[in-house]
Amino acid sequence: MHSQQNTMIAAMLQAAEKGLAQAEPGGHAERRLREMRDFHGLLMRELPRLMDRWQSERNTSAEPPRSAD
Secondary structure, three states: OHHHHHHHHHHHHHHHHHHHHHOOOOOHHHHHHHHHHHHHHHHHHHHHHHHHHHHHHHHHHOOOOOOOO
C-alpha cells in the first residue's frame, strides 16, 4: 500500500513540476500548479510518519479487550 501511494503522489508531483516549466509566469495555471506541487510535496514528506502512526494505532486497537476484574 505504501509504495502504491508514494508512486501516485510522486507522479502528481512530477506532473506539477512539468506543468510549471511550461506555465505562463504569474498566471492562474502557475499558481494552481505551485499549489498542487506544494500539496503533493507535503504529502510525500508527511505520509511515512502518518502511516507509521496509523499502523501503531491500528495495532493498539487490535489488542483484545481487557477484563474489568
